[in-house]
Amino acid sequence: xxxxxxxxxxxxxxxxxxxxxxxxxxxxxxxxxxxxxxxxxxxxxxxxxxxxxxxxxxxxxxxxxxxxxxxxxxxxxxxxxxxxxxxxxxxxxxxxxxxxxxxxxxxxxxxxxxxxxxxxxxxxxxxxxxxxxxxxxxxxxxxxxxxxxxxxxxxxxxxxxxxxxxxxxxxxxxxxxxxxxxxxxxxxxxxxxxxxxxxxxxxxxxxxxxxxxxxxxxxxxxxxxxxxxxxxxxxxxxxxxxxxxxxxxxxxxxxxxxxxxxxxxxxxxxxxxxxxxxxxxxxxxxxxxxxxxxxxxxxxxxxxxxxxxxxxxxxxxxxxxxx
Numbered sequence: 001x002x003x004x005x006x007x008x009x010x011x012x013x014x015x016x017x018x019x020x021x022x023x024x025x026x027x028x029x030x031x032x033x034x035x036x037x038x039x040x041x042x043x044x045x046x047x048x049x050x051x052x053x054x055x056x057x058x059x060x061x062x063x064x065x066x067x068x069x070x071x072x073x074x075x076x077x078x079x080x081x082x083x084x085x086x087x088x089x090x091x092x093x094x095x096x097x098x099x100x101x102x103x104x105x106x107x108x109x110x111x112x113x114x115x116x117x118x119x120x121x122x123x124x125x126x127x128x129x130x131x132x133x134x135x136x137x138x139x140x141x142x143x144x145x146x147x148x149x150x151x152x153x154x155x156x157x158x159x160x161x162x163x164x165x166x167x168x169x170x171x172x173x174x175x176x177x178x179x180x181x182x183x184x185x186x187x188x189x190x191x192x193x194x195x196x197x198x199x200x201x202x203x204x205x206x207x208x209x210x211x212x213x214x215x216x217x218x219x220x221x222x223x224x225x226x227x228x229x230x231x232x233x234x235x236x237x238x239x240x241x242x243x244x245x246x247x248x249x250x251x252x253x254x255x256x257x258x259x260x261x262x263x264x265x266x267x268x269x270x271x272x273x274x275x276x277x278x279x280x281x282x283x284x285x286x287x288x289x290x291x292x293x294x295x296x297x298x299x300x301x302x303x304x305x306x307x308x309x310x311x312x313x314x315x316x317x318x319x320x321x322x323x
Contacts, residue, residue, distance in 0.1 A: 011095025019102035068179025073172035100158035152257035161212035167311035234259035258282025
């Protein structure tokens with residue numbers, strides 16, 4: 001669509017203004033419910049063998065991708081045929097729905113609020129709402145690290161990557177990406193239940209995030225410089241530690257954040273009562289403190305703004321060259 005860049009910018013500002021209203025049923029919940037529904041039925045159909053689970057998981061991926069990308073494509077196409085303004089308005093609204101700038105800040109700042117004004121138990125509970133690890137034994141530094149890591153990782157997954165795909169292919173590609181990303185968060189665990197069933201989803205998410213994660217890292221380094229943080233250390237740690245994670249993408253932005261804030265992130269963590277040994281990211285120049293959460297959010301906001309105008313500008317440039 002000719003006006004995709006305008007819809008992208010509008011969607012970004014609507015998200016900054018409104019965040020995720022609790023009264024509005026979020027499309028990601030629809031995608032998540034569809035994944036859960038399909039998983040139950042496909043597991044009944046396919047044999048409970050490694051090969052059978054791989055095929056079942058692959059079919060789930062195909063169906064979710066068709067739905068998450070196809071439905072927005074149909075809606076925007078119909079709206080655009082009614083009137084260009086209707087197509088732009090719907091595209092902007094759908095873009096807004098797939099961004100998480102304000103909500104990510106709000107959720108992480110709830111952790112900050114409990115760390116500074118509440119109890120450690122309240123802080124642990126608050127951070128448990130935004131991370132997958134066990135949080136019941138984390139100290140204040142551990143809670144802070146978990147929140148900062150979430151902000152760093154979701155700067156790519158929840159903001160830059162959706163903007164990137166919106167710029168390339170409009171709301172349809174943006175929603176398709178979120179479908180892939182939601183499957184990864186739900187069924188891509190390396191445990192007995194999902195080792196084979198979630199393999200296709202995990203691989204596809206690695207592919208989908210490969211370029212956006214690296215763009216996010218460079219934008220975050222620029223944001224760190226703008227915010228007055230240690231961008232030279234961010235660059236150093238990015239080059240050194242960007243692969244210190246089981247995922248080829250997750251450590252890209254975590255490395256930048258660790259360097260920018262002069263703290264050490266990642267390391268061993270418990271999931272469902274089991275200890276997972278992980279490499280650390282960054283140098284422990286100082287101990288993480290609650291103030292690192294609002295610092296991380298400053299980098300988040302500047303990165304989001306840089307990404308929005310970069311992708312919108314490139315989109316307009318490409319469209320201008322074509323026309």
